Amino acid sequence: MRLSQMLFVTLREDPAEAEIPSHKLLLRAGYIRRIGSGVYAYLPLMWRVLQKVSQIVREEMNATGAQECLLPQLQPADLWRESGRWDTYTKAEGIMFSLIDRQNRELGLGPTHEEIITTIARETIRSYRQLPLHLYQIQSKFRDEIRPRFGLMRGREFIMKDGYSFHTSEESLKETYADMDRAYRNMLRRCGLKFQAVEADSGAIGGSGSQEFMVLADAGEDEVLYTEDGAYAANVEKAVSLPVDAEVSPFSSYEKRETPGTDTIASLCEFLKCSPTQVVKNVLYQAVFDSGKTVLVLVSIRGDQDVNEVKLQNELTKFADRYGAKTILTLTVPDEEAQKKWAAKSLPLGYIAPDLADDFIQNKKDVAPKFLRFVDRTAVELQNFVTGANEAGYHVVGANWGSEFKLPETVADLRKAMAGDRSIRDPNQTLQTARGIEVGHIFQLGTKYSAALGATYTNEQGEEKPLIMGCYGVGVSRLAQAAVEQSYDKDGIIWPVAIAPYHAIVIIPNLNDTAQVSAAEQLYSELNTAGVETLLDDRDERAGVKFKDADLIGIPYRIVTGKSLKDGKVELVERSTQQRQDVAIETVVSLLKEKIAAGLS
Ligand code: ATP
Ligand code: MG
Numbered sequence: 002m003r004l005s006q007m008l009f010v011t012l013r014e015d016p017a018e019a020e021i022p023s024h025k026l027l028l029r030a031g032y033i034r035r036i037g038s039g040v041y042a043y044l045p046l047m048w049r050v051l052q053k054v055s056q057i058v059r060e061e062m063n064a065t066g067a068q069e070c071l072l073p074q075l076q077p078a079d080l081w082r083e084s085g086r087w088d089t090y091t092k093a094e095g096i097m098f099s100l101i102d103r104q105n106r107e108l109g110l111g112p113t114h115e116e117i118i119t120t121i122a123r124e125t126i127r128s129y130r131q132l133p134l135h136l137y138q139i140q141s142k143f144r145d146e147i148r149p150r151f152g153l154m155r156g157r158e159f160i161m162k163d164g165y166s167f168h169t170s171e172e173s174l175k176e177t178y179a180d181m182d183r184a185y186r187n188m189l190r191r192c193g194l195k196f197q198a199v200e201a202d203s204g205a206i207g208g209s210g211s212q213e214f215m216v217l218a219d220a221g222e223d224e225v226l227y228t229e230d231g232a233y234a235a236n237v238e239k240a241v242s243l244p245v246d247a248e249v250s251p252f253s254s255y256e257k258r259e260t261p262g263t264d265t266i267a268s269l270c271e272f273l274k275c276s277p278t279q280v281v282k283n284v285l286y287q288a289v290f291d292s293g294k295t296v297l298v299l300v301s302i303r304g305d306q307d308v309n310e311v312k313l314q315n316e317l318t319k320f321a322d323r324y325g326a327k328t329i330l331t332l333t334v335p336d337e338e339a340q341k342k343w344a345a346k347s348l349p350l351g352y353i354a355p356d357l358a359d360d361f362i363q364n365k366k367d368v369a370p371k372f373l374r375f376v377d378r379t380a381v382e383l384q385n386f387v388t389g390a391n392e393a394g395y396h397v398v399g400a401n402w403g404s405e406f407k408l409p410e411t412v413a414d415l416r417k418a419m420a421g422d423r424s425i426r427d428p429n430q431t432l433q434t435a436r437g438i439e440v441g442h443i444f445q446l447g448t449k450y451s452a453a454l455g456a457t458y459t460n461e462q463g464e465e466k467p468l469i470m471g472c473y474g475v476g477v478s479r480l481a482q483a484a485v486e487q488s489y490d491k492d493g494i495i496w497p498v499a500i501a502p503y504h505a506i507v508i509i510p511n512l513n514d515t516a517q518v519s520a521a522e523q524l525y526s527e528l529n530t531a532g533v534e535t536l537l538d539d540r541d542e543r544a545g546v547k548f549k550d551a552d553l554i555g556i557p558y559r560i561v562t563g564k565s566l567k568d569g570k571v572e573l574v575e576r577s578t579q580q581r582q583d584v585a586i587e588t589v590v591s592l593l594k595e596k597i598a599a600g601l602s
Pocket of ligand 1: 477
């Protein structure tokens with residue numbers, strides 16, 4: 002491609018709308034244009050990158066025996082009602098765009114495709130002889146994200162590879178899951194990314210395993226906790242660890258104390274001269290279930306620990322039945338406004354005890370009349386602890402479960418693991434923290450969707466069984482931007498060869514010099530013929546501008562038909578190292594072919 006004929010517009014200045022380097026660079030280098038919030042156009046250079054990523058993904062998927070297909074993005078609401086997800090995906094913080102057609106039928110724009118694929122399986126899979134089966138597609142997904150940001154990292158329309166597998170047994174599912182683990186590692190390695198596979202939260206589906214693939218970068222929205230030896234790595238949402246030991250309590254008898262102005266753990270510990278590990282703090286949450294019920298939740302946890310809201314949400318989901326619900330719509334710490342809707346009297350915030358009376362809750366139809374009480378394991382072991390007195394300005398000290406306080410009904414692991422905690426696998430190792438960009442997620446689903454939608458098969462014994470499923474996603478457009486986030490310098494993008502839009506760019510410094518022009522034209526044509534994807538910068542611009550642009554768009558190799566042409570040579574510059582060498586014209590094609598092949602292996 003000739004730059005003179007291309008839509009090629011680069012920007013000198015950083016665009017104001019972008020915060021992180023990869024987003025700035027993709028805009029500046031003319032790869033993407035913002036059309037609306039979380040909505041981007043992929044310009045020709047970007048589209049080539051995306052196609053390369055897609056092709057690598059496709060090759061690795063096909064190698065496992067998975068088959069490519071293309072599913073509709075317009076999805077009938079009825080299917081989502083059958084799975085029970087319509088309300089959660091379209092109401093409150095739901096992320097599905099929904100619409101009504103001219104026949105008054107409700108539809109959603111596909112954020113994911115479990116409902117569609119399970120419907121297909123229900124209608125086409127009859128017998129165990131057809132299994133296992135794995136279908137995947139690469140296409141645009143729509144999600145009305147609450148906070149679209151960072152360009153392609155969190156878009157509202159973005160490209161995903163999503164695959165769904167069907168099995169007769171857990172063992173067969175685990176085999177495909179292991180194949181996907183390998184395939185994903187291959188994809189990311191081939192795309193030139195440094196990554197880490199981490200244990201991930203399986204959400205309310207529970208039980209089975211789930212793993213995320215994180216590209217490590219400071220701009221990542223996820224936190225990863227890992228041990229130096231690599232034996233343990235998990236998303237902080239899922240991570241477990243050993244907390245530091247609690248100090249022995251200085252209080253030996255139960256007593257109510259006046260503790261004015263101590264509504265934070267830090268101020269309380271300073272006032273009482275005790276350690277946060279001797280305090281039971283009681284955190285109030287408000288959950289809204291899809292049945293419309295609001296449930297007030299009280300979590301008792303050791304003072305130095307924080308509640309992991311993902312773990313809490315998973316625990317709460319187990320109680321959905323009790324509230325005539327299937328799932329939770331929102332889980333929040335209620336602010337004053339929210340408290341007004343259910344609090345019968347002013348709450349002793351900052352001074353709450355585990356036994357806060359249920360009569361703090363108004364008698365209302367859609368509010369559960371009792372607190373749902375949880376205690377984290379860290380708080381269960383405490384003796385002679387400090388906690389609130391349910392009265393502003395007062396705490397109690399020397400309290401014990403079983404005497405002054407009844408242990409809350411549900412004991413669970415609800416604490417957030419932190420950097421510096423000891424590892425559960427090996428207590429000699431402490432957890433380290435890093436930021437990660439989630440580019441892939443593989444998931445053992447089990448029978449959640451097949452059971453809900455009635456997708457069954459007949460086994461060897463002639464019995465009808467629900468299909469066992471797995472699902473596997475790669476954020477193709479997010480991955481492409483993550484590659485930039487991991488590889489750039491002050492001059493611009495440094496694409497890994499495998500996903501660069503072009504391998505090489507031939508630059509003519511001076512268009513008036515016919516020797517420069519003809520040497521460049523010849524190399525341009527020979528390189529492309531030899532399979533080295535090459536651009537020709539034949540624009541009527543100053544040489545300096547051309548060099549800057551070539552650096553900015555990040556093409557791995559630059560060839561300049563400049564001064565050394567009189568010795569039969571051209572300059573070859575490697576983008577990643579900025580190393581320059583003069584190369585005899587007749588060896589350029591073979592040399593570049595070699596370098597590109599090395600970059601692709
Ligand atoms: P996140 O936690 O980042 O919102 P998710 O867990 O909802 O992602 P999945 O449903 O697992 O995402 O989707 C599979 C993959 O699609 C993710 O691993 C990610 O790479 C990509 N992805 C998800 N949401 C977006 C988005 N809004 N923009 C771009 N890529 C996305
Ligand atoms: Mg995910």
